Amino acid sequence: MAKLLIADAHGHTNPVKGLGAARVAEKFKAAGGWFMALVALSPTSYSIEPMGLEAYKEMIELHIRECSAAEEAGLKVACLAGFHPAEVDKLIDRYKMDPMKVLELGYGVVEYVAGLCREGVLDGIGEVGRQHYKTSPEKALISQLIMEHALQAAKDNGCVVHLHLENAGPASVQLTRVAAERLGLKPSPKIVFHHSKPSMALEAVRLGYSATLPGIPRLLEHVVRELEPIYMVESDFIDDPARPGVVVYPWEMALTLERAVKRGLVSEEYVYKVNVDNVVRVYGVEPP
Numbered sequence: 001m002a003k004l005l006i007a008d009a010h011g012h013t014n015p016v017k018g019l020g021a022a023r024v025a026e027k028f029k030a031a032g033g034w035f036m037a038l039v040a041l042s043p044t045s046y047s048i049e050p051m052g053l054e055a056y057k058e059m060i061e062l063h064i065r066e067c068s069a070a071e072e073a074g075l076k077v078a079c080l081a082g083f084h085p086a087e088v089d090k091l092i093d094r095y096k097m098d099p100m101k102v103l104e105l106g107y108g109v110v111e112y113v114a115g116l117c118r119e120g121v122l123d124g125i126g127e128v129g130r131q132h133y134k135t136s137p138e139k140a141l142i143s144q145l146i147m148e149h150a151l152q153a154a155k156d157n158g159c160v161v162h163l164h165l166e167n168a169g170p171a172s173v174q175l176t177r178v179a180a181e182r183l184g185l186k187p188s189p190k191i192v193f194h195h196s197k198p199s200m201a202l203e204a205v206r207l208g209y210s211a212t213l214p215g216i217p218r219l220l221e222h223v224v225r226e227l228e229p230i231y232m233v234e235s236d237f238i239d240d241p242a243r244p245g246v247v248v249y250p251w252e253m254a255l256t257l258e259r260a261v262k263r264g265l266v267s268e269e270y271v272y273k274v275n276v277d278n279v280v281r282v283y284g285v286e287p288p
Helices: 021-030 053-072 085-093 099-118 137-157 168-181 200-207 218-228 248-263 268-283
Strands: 006-011 033-039 075-083 124-129 160-164 189-192 212-213 232-234
Touching: 006 021, 006 232, 006 248, 006 268, 021 033, 021 053, 021 248, 021 268, 033 053, 033 124, 033 160, 033 268, 053 075, 053 099, 053 124, 053 160, 075 189, 085 124, 085 137, 099 137, 124 137, 124 218, 137 160, 137 168, 168 189, 168 200, 189 200, 189 232, 200 212, 200 218, 212 218, 248 268
Parallel strands: 006 033, 033 075, 075 124, 124 160, 160 189, 189 212, 212 232
Antiparallel strands: none
16 A cells, blocks of 8 residues: 555644654654644743734744745645634733733734735634633633634635634534624635534535544544545644643554555545545645
8 A cells, every 4th residue: 555645734833842843744744744734833832922913923933934844844834823712811811911902912913914824924824713611701702803803814815714613513613604604704615623523524514614623543533434535634733742632643643544544444535535635625735
């Protein structure tokens, strides 16, 4: 069997605390990786104090260098930056920032990223969205407003947007569609529901969006037997050994799919559809 082509549709790298993009890309490419959607982490992940737009610009510049390093290592890359909903809680709770200032900062980051997308420096906005944990009403509203601003900016600039949501299944997709339609935004494959459950992915694709599923071995082996190849796979690797929450290493995700093919759980054609055809459709990159 020839080496399978594998894409990581949502992952992170951290040159300050982790392996960094060059090493991650080398290891992933050796396992069959050809594409990564690299999403910026928060400023604090890179030991940058997040007090104002300049801090986020510094974070974004660091992330752009990481995307370039992954490309130099032989991967095709989509480079995204945004304002994670957890930033809202962090800025209000830890840094005691006024809620309206947080909203203004979130809007400013989205507009800055959208400008870089317009210039061709970045490929998308993300992550933006809603908290996946309990939070206060004003923080949830701030996150929702920033997400809506990002959806509009992504449409205006023709770029991808990655949504981080509460993962309540089909309801998460339906509620997001209602919010988008209030803005006059129709479903688009460039709107990606990140870290989806299978039921959420089915609803997203049914309505005209895209979805990524985490490449956890047990989940992935189940999904390839039960779900049509309508989704993309992601590692959501955070590249920080001091932090919990690593879903899977990108190269381990590749090995899981290789084992699934060898065991007859899934065909090579299915894997190609998920990891190449769907990625090309969403990101407009040239296939390998």
